[in-house]
Amino acid sequence: MTTLQVQTAFKTYGKVEALRGAALELGAGEMLALLGPNGAGKTTLVRAIAGRVRLDRGTIELLGEALSPASPRPALGVVPQEVALYPLLTARENLEAFGRLNAVSGSRLRERVKWALEWTQLAERSREPIKRFSGGMRRRLNIACGILHEPQVVLLDEPTVGVDPQSRERIYDMLSGLRAAGTSLLLTTHQLEEAEARCERIVILDRGLVIASGTLGELVRKTIGDSRDVTLRVDRPPRTPLVGFEADGADTTLRARVADVASDLPALLVRAQAAGCTIEDVSVRSPSLQSVFIHLTGRELRE
Amino acid sequence: MIATLMRVAWISLSRDRVAQALTFALPIAFFTIFAAVFAGQDMRTTPRVEAAVVDQDGSEYSRRLVMALKADRGLEVRTSHGRRGEAQTPLDRARAEALVRDGAVPVAVVLPKGMHVGFGPAEGAPPVELLSDPSDPVAPQIVMGLLQKAAMTAAPDLMVRSSLELFERYSGPLSERQREAIAAWEHVLRVQTAAQDSALRRAETEKDGGQPTRAPQDVAGTTDSGPIPVRVVDVMGEKRENPLIAFYAAGIGIMFLLFTCTGAAGSLLDEVDSGTLDRVLTSRAGMTGLLIAKWCFMAALGVLQLTVMFSYGALAFGLPLLEHLAGFAVMTAFSAAVVASFGLLIATASRTRAQLSGVSTIVILVISALGGSMFPRFMMSEGMQKVGLLTFNAWALDGFIKVFWRDAKLVELWPQLLVLSAFTVAFLTTARLLARRWEAA
Numbered sequence: 001m002t003t004l005q006v007q008t009a010f011k012t013y014g015k016v017e018a019l020r021g022a023a024l025e026l027g028a029g030e031m032l033a034l035l036g037p038n039g040a041g042k043t044t045l046v047r048a049i050a051g052r053v054r055l056d057r058g059t060i061e062l063l064g065e066a067l068s069p070a071s072p073r074p075a076l077g078v079v080p081q082e083v084a085l086y087p088l089l090t091a092r093e094n095l096e097a098f099g100r101l102n103a104v105s106g107s108r109l110r111e112r113v114k115w116a117l118e119w120t121q122l123a124e125r126s127r128e129p130i131k132r133f134s135g136g137m138r139r140r141l142n143i144a145c146g147i148l149h150e151p152q153v154v155l156l157d158e159p160t161v162g163v164d165p166q167s168r169e170r171i172y173d174m175l176s177g178l179r180a181a182g183t184s185l186l187l188t189t190h191q192l193e194e195a196e197a198r199c200e201r202i203v204i205l206d207r208g209l210v211i212a213s214g215t216l217g218e219l220v221r222k223t224i225g226d227s228r229d230v231t232l233r234v235d236r237p238p239r240t241p242l243v244g245f246e247a248d249g250a251d252t253t254l255r256a257r258v259a260d261v262a263s264d265l266p267a268l269l270v271r272a273q274a275a276g277c278t279i280e281d282v283s284v285r286s287p288s289l290q291s292v293f294i295h296l297t298g299r300e301l302r303e
Numbered sequence: 304m305i306a307t308l309m310r311v312a313w314i315s316l317s318r319d320r321v322a323q324a325l326t327f328a329l330p331i332a333f334f335t336i337f338a339a340v341f342a343g344q345d346m347r348t349t350p351r352v353e354a355a356v357v358d359q360d361g362s363e364y365s366r367r368l369v370m371a372l373k374a375d376r377g378l379e380v381r382t383s384h385g386r387r388g389e390a391q392t393p394l395d396r397a398r399a400e401a402l403v404r405d406g407a408v409p410v411a412v413v414l415p416k417g418m419h420v421g422f423g424p425a426e427g428a429p430p431v432e433l434l435s436d437p438s439d440p441v442a443p444q445i446v447m448g449l450l451q452k453a454a455m456t457a458a459p460d461l462m463v464r465s466s467l468e469l470f471e472r473y474s475g476p477l478s479e480r481q482r483e484a485i486a487a488w489e490h491v492l493r494v495q496t497a498a499q500d501s502a503l504r505r506a507e508t509e510k511d512g513g514q515p516t517r518a519p520q521d522v523a524g525t526t527d528s529g530p531i532p533v534r535v536v537d538v539m540g541e542k543r544e545n546p547l548i549a550f551y552a553a554g555i556g557i558m559f560l561l562f563t564c565t566g567a568a569g570s571l572l573d574e575v576d577s578g579t580l581d582r583v584l585t586s587r588a589g590m591t592g593l594l595i596a597k598w599c600f601m602a603a604l605g606v607l608q609l610t611v612m613f614s615y616g617a618l619a620f621g622l623p624l625l626e627h628l629a630g631f632a633v634m635t636a637f638s639a640a641v642v643a644s645f646g647l648l649i650a651t652a653s654r655t656r657a658q659l660s661g662v663s664t665i666v667i668l669v670i671s672a673l674g675g676s677m678f679p680r681f682m683m684s685e686g687m688q689k690v691g692l693l694t695f696n697a698w699a700l701d702g703f704i705k706v707f708w709r710d711a712k713l714v715e716l717w718p719q720l721l722v723l724s725a726f727t728v729a730f731l732t733t734a735r736l737l738a739r740r741w742e743a744a
Contacts (some may be wrong), residue, residue, distance in 0.1 A: 078582060
């Protein structure tokens with residue numbers, strides 16, 4: 001079941017085309033990664049879904065209902081990239097404030113606040129002003145404030161930026177819990193390893209358009225194919241440039257992409273030895289999301 | 304290294320318009336305002352004083368005195384009342400006192416019946432009454448000085464005759480020859496006086512639109528220091544021990560309320576920076592709800608702040624707060640409302656917290672100076688007083704002064720309340736329009 005659907009979204013700021021027909025779908029209980037270089041249109045798209053940007057053209061449907069910027073979105077939770085909390089309020093007071101702003105009150109509010117404090121592991125420090133909290137604690141509370149009203153769809157903009165590995169693990173554990181409960185999550189991130197490891201599907205946006213979407217395997221097949229990345233570590237740089245390698249003459253790490261490991265790898269090894277190198281290590285792996293991303297969006301800076 | 308750091312500081316200043324305004328524009332603005340207030344356009348002049356004059360004597364002398372007062376360029380004299388275009392009725396004492404009490408004029412001169420019979424209290428001439436409003440301690444001093452000057456110059460022939468009568472009463476009659484000589488001198492004085500009368504009428508006609516006259520250098524400070532006795536009457540009653548406390552409580556209170564509310568409204572910009580505003584706007588609270596919440600909070604904070612200020616004034620300086628509780632409550636509520644809306648306006652017009660801080664400091668200090676928070680508006684020139692009325696804080700201060708000085712009833716506060724309400728609505732509407740930039744783009 002599709003919980004969120006964006007179709008042919010267009011948005012222009014002056015002469016800048018931020019969105020040029022972007023489209024995506026989010027299924028129930030799915031965690032979808034929205035990737036793209038800086039300026040690709042991710043933030044504009046997420047803000048449009050949240051009702052903070054008015055599209056020039058296109059439609060947004062949440063749980064089957066078309067949305068305008070002014071439409072109420074009780075089924076949507078938004079977790080901004082910034083720690084958008086009141087610093088002088090305690091964790092509990094922040095949760096209560098954002099709960100009330102999202103029409104949660106009375107005993108339900110008390111229950112949800114209690115649940116959120118346990119979920120974020122902040123119960124013991126719930127009465128401290130959050131300005132004393134670490135970055136990871138604030139991030140967890142930031143997420144909790146966005147989902148206190150039990151939305152069915154949650155937009156998370158870089159939820160793990162600037163936190164240590166332990167906090168990152170904890171945050172993804174929290175998000176996994178939400179998914180298990182049936183909540184759909186749309187995640188924007190620059191942490192490609194996280195997207196690769198945690199998200200079921202990936203959407204890559206570039207220059208306002210979705211240029212690829214699917215599971216990692218699908219993306220690899222559609223872009224790079226079934227090839228594998230081979231890396232050789234040798235004792236010295238080869239005497240002459242080696243055919244088939246991404247070689248730079250002075251490097252002792254040689255990279256190549258092979259379509260058929262069984263037949264192509266021995267040939268590579270022979271060529272390296274013929275070039276006077278002693279092979280110290282060999283690794284073979286599937287192309288990463290990073291490879292797909294660079295393959296699709298190129299290497300040039302976008303800022 | 305020092306040169307590099309100085310260069311960085313200079314470049315930063317050259318790119319920070321608010322810092323430039325605080326460094327250069329604000330001092331000049333303040334200098335201009337203070338210079339205009341305390342010196343007018345000419346360092347040697349004081350502003351024209353409005354005065355009501357009641358002629359109960361109806362004598363030749365009092366008539367000439369009134370004419371001399373009317374002709375004086377330092378005074379704006381009213382001798383009658385009535386609506387424009389209708390028949391004017393000469394002022395009586397009660398009406399003149401009401402004008403002073405209501406703040407229409409700061410001082411009234413009552414020339415009592417029998418004042419022409421002689422000079423000085425010893426001769427039984429009743430004293431001239433100067434009905435004064437203690438909220439303006441300067442005006443009675445100016446009027447008293449000008450009154451004594453007029454007394455000396457308005458009717459020299461009558462003054463000579465009166466003096467000679469006194470002389471004969473105490474020293475014996477003059478000889479026939481002396482009488483003839485004095486009669487001849489009196490004739491000269493009458494001719495001169497007639498010419499002076501004519502000149503006074505011309506001066507009175509030409510006065511409107513003229514520049515204020517040079518202030519008297521040595522104004523009469525006591526009731527017996529001139530040729531005619533003067534009794535100063537405080538029409539607001541003698542009960543006030545610290546008459547300026549109410550003025551300063553309101554003035555300082557409103558000024559700091561402005562700082563408080565612009566600071567509180569700055570939380571809006573903090574929320575923009577932190578992303579909290581975005582988050583709030585994605586909840587069920589819209590921008591209108593957010594602004595109303597902030598306005599209500601700031602208005603309540605303002606009420607609390609003014610209440611603390613006036614309560615302290617009552618406890619420490621005897622400000623009659625309890626006697627004027629209703630008027631205080633109404634003026635406090637309306638003042639807090641307008642100041643809160645002003646805070647929102649400034650905040651929504653600013654792009655950053657730093658800009659808000661700089662701009663609000665400049666604006667608040669300027670409107671506080673113009674509106675009378677720093678020094679009473681009656682000390683300003685007529686033009687500056689009119690400019691002051693363009694600021695909402697001047698109307699708020701006028702309202703508090705009406706309550707605490709003039710014992711005004713609530714219904715009498717309607718002009719101030721109407722203007723403050725209009726400012727509030729205008730500020731809130733503009734703030735709402737400016738806040739649209741934070742809504743869905």
